[in-house]
Amino acid sequence: MSxxxxxRKYRPRSFTEMVGQEHVVQALSNALTQxxxxxxxxxxxxxxxxxxxxxxxxxxxxxxxxxxxxxxITAEPCGVCQACxxxxxxxxxxxxxLDAASNRGVDExxxxxxxxxxxxxxxxxxxxxxxxxxxxxxxxxxxxxxxxEEPPEYLKFVLATTDPQKVPVTVLSRCLQFNLRPMAPETVxxxxxxxxxxxxxxxxxxxxxxxxxxxxxxxRDALSLTDQAIAFGSGQLQEAxxxxxxxxxxxxHVLQLLRALADWDGAAVVALVDALRLQGVSAAATLExxxxxxxxxxxxxxxxxLADQASDDPDAPVITELSQAMSADVTQLLYSLCLHxxxxxxxxxDEYVALTMVLLRLLAFKPAGALASAxxxxxxxxxxxxxxxxxxxxxxxxxxxxxxISAPAPSSPPASAAAPSHWAxxxxxxxxxxxxxxRPEPEAPQPAPERDEGLxxxxxxxxxxxxxxxxxxxxxxxxVLDDLPPAGxxxxxxxxxxxxxxxxxxxxxxxxxxxxxxxxxxxTTPEGDFWFSVVQxxxxxxxxxxxxxxxxxxxxxxxxxxxxWRLGVDxxxxxxxxxxxxxxxxxxxAGHTVRLQISTSTVTDSPAKRNAQAASARMDAxxxxxxxxxxxxxxxxxxxxxxxxxxxxxx
Numbered sequence: 133m134s135x136x137x138x139x140r141k142y143r144p145r146s147f148t149e150m151v152g153q154e155h156v157v158q159a160l161s162n163a164l165t166q167x168x169x170x171x172x173x174x175x176x177x178x179x180x181x182x183x184x185x186x187x188x189x190x191x192x193x194x195x196x197x198x199x200x201x202x203x204x205i206t207a208e209p210c211g212v213c214q215a216c217x218x219x220x221x222x223x224x225x226x227x228x229x230l231d232a233a234s235n236r237g238v239d240e241x242x243x244x245x246x247x248x249x250x251x252x253x254x255x256x257x258x259x260x261x262x263x264x265x266x267x268x269x270x271x272x273x274x275x276x277x278x279x280x281e282e283p284p285e286y287l288k289f290v291l292a293t294t295d296p297q298k299v300p301v302t303v304l305s306r307c308l309q310f311n312l313r314p315m316a317p318e319t320v321x322x323x324x325x326x327x328x329x330x331x332x333x334x335x336x337x338x339x340x341x342x343x344x345x346x347x348x349x350x351x352r353d354a355l356s357l358t359d360q361a362i363a364f365g366s367g368q369l370q371e372a373x374x375x376x377x378x379x380x381x382x383x384x385h386v387l388q389l390l391r392a393l394a395d396w397d398g399a400a401v402v403a404l405v406d407a408l409r410l411q412g413v414s415a416a417a418t419l420e421x422x423x424x425x426x427x428x429x430x431x432x433x434x435x436x437x438l439a440d441q442a443s444d445d446p447d448a449p450v451i452t453e454l455s456q457a458m459s460a461d462v463t464q465l466l467y468s469l470c471l472h473x474x475x476x477x478x479x480x481x482d483e484y485v486a487l488t489m490v491l492l493r494l495l496a497f498k499p500a501g502a503l504a505s506a507x508x509x510x511x512x513x514x515x516x517x518x519x520x521x522x523x524x525x526x527x528x529x530x531x532x533x534x535x536x537i538s539a540p541a542p543s544s545p546p547a548s549a550a551a552p553s554h555w556a557x558x559x560x561x562x563x564x565x566x567x568x569x570x571r572p573e574p575e576a577p578q579p580a581p582e583r584d585e586g587l588x589x590x591x592x593x594x595x596x597x598x599x600x601x602x603x604x605x606x607x608x609x610x611x612v613l614d615d616l617p618p619a620g621x622x623x624x625x626x627x628x629x630x631x632x633x634x635x636x637x638x639x640x641x642x643x644x645x646x647x648x649x650x651x652x653x654x655x656t657t658p659e660g661d662f663w664f665s666v667v668q669x670x671x672x673x674x675x676x677x678x679x680x681x682x683x684x685x686x687x688x689x690x691x692x693x694x695x696x697w698r699l700g701v702d703x704x705x706x707x708x709x710x711x712x713x714x715x716x717x718x719x720x721x722a723g724h725t726v727r728l729q730i731s732t733s734t735v736t737d738s739p740a741k742r743n744a745q746a747a748s749a750r751m752d753a754x755x756x757x758x759x760x761x762x763x764x765x766x767x768x769x770x771x772x773x774x775x776x777x778x779x780x781x782x783x
Contacts (some may be wrong), residue, residue, distance in 0.1 A: 139355040142327055144185050145211055145220060145408050147193075147294055151351060152315035159310065160186070161207040164193050169205075170308045172289040174265075176296040177312030180352030183292040184229075186312070187261045190290060191227045192216045195255035205256070215255050226255040233264040241272040245279050248287050258287045267293040267300035273300050280306050314349025317341070323351065324358055328369070333362060335369035338446065342374045345424075385413070386421045387450050389491065389590055390429075393466060394458040398495050405488045416482040419470045419490065429455040433463060466494050480681075538652040590659035652736045654745055658736035663689035666724070667739040675718040683711045685728070685740040697726045699731035707732065750782040 144150045147157045158177075163169060173190070175183040192209040199210045209216050216222035230244055245261060262268075280289055280303065291307060293299060321337075321344040328335045343361060346355035357378075358369070365373040385408060392400035407416060425447075431438060432455040455463070473490030474748050480486035667684045670676045676684055683706045690698040701707050707730045716728045735741070758764055760782055767773040 137356070138327060138331075138359050139352045143190075144182070144189065145190055146209060147207060150182060150186070150189075152319045154313050154327070156186060156310045156312060157616065160190060160193075161753060164205055164207040167205060167491045169194075169288070171283050171287070172291070172307040174291045174293070174296070174299070174307035174309045176293055176309065177293060177314060178314055178349060180347075180350030180354075181312040181314060182351070183312055184261075184263060186310075187229075187259075187290045187292060188219055189263070191224070191257075191259040191288075192219050192258045194288065195219070195224070195226065218254075224255065226252040226257065226554055227259045227261070229261045229263060231263050232267045236267045236269055238269065238271040238275050241268065242277050245276060246747070248279055248284060251284075254284055256286075259290060260287070261290040261292070263292045264294070265303075266293040266295045270300070273303055277302055277306070288345075306545040315347075315351055316349075317344040317347075320344040320347055320349075320351060328358070333367065333369065336371050338371040339369045339374040340379060342371065343369075346378050380638055383421065383447055385427075386418065387447065387454070389418075390425060390454050390458070390466075393491065393494055394454060394462075396495060396515065396632060398492060401491050401495070402488060405491065407482060408487075415487040416477055419474050419477075423467060423470045425451060425454075426463055426470065429458065429468065430460070430463050433460045463496070465497075469493055473747070485705070520667065521595065531706060552561065566736065583774070615724045651735050652742045656742075657737045659689045659692065660742070662741045663687075664742055666719070666722070670718055670722060675722060676715065678713045679706070679708070680714045680718065683715055683730075685743070686735065686738055688735045688738045689731075690733070692726075695726050697728055699728060699730045700735055701730060702735050704732050747782075751780070754780050754782040 147161055150157050175186055177183055195205055195215040196206055196209040197203050197213040197215055199212050219227050309575050321340050326341050343354055346357055361374050363367050364377045377634050386425055429452050469490055477483045477486045687699040687701045690700050712728055712730055719726055
């Protein structure tokens with residue numbers, strides 16, 4: 133006897149065997165028990181959740197004759213009568229299944245409806261099951277509307293679809309709609325455990341968890357993957373074999389990546405990504421598994437009591453440790469980066485480049501709570517001025533400043549207390565902004581105080597003479613605080629500490645330094661002249677676009693030996709096999725039957741460099757033309773006019 137796959141062997145034959153669809157089973161069972169039968173049912177849901185199975189069980193429930201031949205409509209078909217056995221075998225004459233994906237025209241539907249005028253031959257009801265009903269044409273839908281609304285009493289319609297949005301509302305309004313939900317990985321795991329126990333096949337729990345997650349809510353996919361895994365492992369299901377079959381990343385690599393990120397170790401992150409590249413592990417699978425682990429870490433951080441519930445998972449202790457080592461805000465940030473990073477994989481020149489950038493992005497944008505711990509482990513990450521004190525003076529948060537201003541002022545310190553020379557006694561409350569903060573002189577840096585002091589004492593509302601203060605609506609907003617009366621004598625004011633300000637590097641200068649790369653000067657060659665003309669012809673005819681065009685522009689023709697052309701490029705990302713093949717095909721279409729060999733080298737003569745030199749020459753000519761214009765010279769001489777940099781564009 134031929135082998136029967138698990139998805140067919142363990143297809144449910146009654147409502148009691150259905151898994152993960154209790155809401156549909158309960159509704160149909162109660163309707164069958166109470167004889168409240170509708171004439172049309174619509175089952176929706178993703179692939180492999182049981183739409184066709186429910187339809188067959190419903191047909192058996194309507195036509196079951198019982199083991200003794202005296203049964204009626206029931207929610208528990210016997211499975212042994214002639215009708216039940218024929219429906220399971222697919223040869224019941226009164227049960228018709230129509231695949232709308234291949235029979236979507238009006239002729240097929242009309243042929244089906246012509247059978248509706250005849251009463252059942254063998255069973256109690258005729259059941260028309262139309263699978264993938266959303267594939268029917270509009271004409272086919274219109275042809276079945278009348279019969280679908282008022283069918284004969286012996287006729288039942290069962291429709292199934294994976295895309296209910298494409299079904300006309302005129303059809304939806306004539307059916308009872310049931311949505312079969314995707315199954316949870318835990319439900320799939322439990323069912324696979326029972327199936328393999330009946331098959332007497334040994335399986336590791338972690339291997340079954342991998343299969344449950346890979347099924348994506350489909351029980352049929354889960355059983356099909358289990359069949360494949362059994363064949364792959366020669367009758368055994370082991371975690372290593374299942375990971376190799378699915379192409380998923382080893383959980384140990386994911387945990388090591390998270391450990392390196394928790395330690396803010398950029399070198400370890402890059403090394404682990406290189407190891408994944410050598411093993412050929414999918415970057416998308418890596419980010420997916422990282423998202424799963426980070427979700428568990430976030431749950432443990434929010435509800436620490438759940439740590440003991442995953443005792444069957446061997447990775448549970450490590451995940452619990454990571455949840456304690458990584459702060460909650462870092463976990464949430466990294467989870468978001470992993471989710472959004474999956475959409476960037478297709479945009480990057482290499483998926484591992486995108487993976488590296490996603491992971492290093494967390495190290496570049498540290499949350500405020502993680503900055504202190506990062507500075508302890510890597511002091512070079514924070515830049516401090518050379519003249520700064522050994523212990524920086526912390527600034528009070530904004531909320532504390534606001535609270536201290538609105539609260540009553542404490543008693544002033546005694547006048548006899550000696551203040552250091554670097555303390556300043558203000559005569560009136562001043563608004564402090566980062567731009568107005570005093571800067572220390574580099575030649576004579578002032579030492580930081582040994583202890584922190586509070587904010588200056590401010591007057592209470594009862595101490596202010598409000599008769600001399602103009603109304604708020606008559607004052608400009610910048611004068612409201614400046615016109616307040618002084619808080620008191622200077623001798624009673626609490627001095628304010630002058631904090632050193634870190635001299636920031638101008639943004640424009642930093643960007644210039646980042647973008648400034650050593651570029652080899654243009655050195656024209658005879659091969660460069662030929663390659664320039666060939667590339668210009670390809671671009672003019674639109675034979676190359678996007679990355680292929682960029683490869684042609686940035687490359688240098690090194691040599692031509694017969695039908696072999698050697699090209700050199702600066703960046704390794706440009707020399708992708710797909711781009712090389714497309715450029716070679718474009719050259720062959722243009723009449724150059726050649727084979728390309730691309731290597732990484734210093735480019736001194738490329739079409740891009742020639743175009744840049746020509747553009748620069750045109751710009752210089754345009755600037756010279758404008759500056760030599762008599763009208764422009766008279767405006768600059770008589771009216772002190774100036775030419776705005778960057779406003780001159782060559783035609």
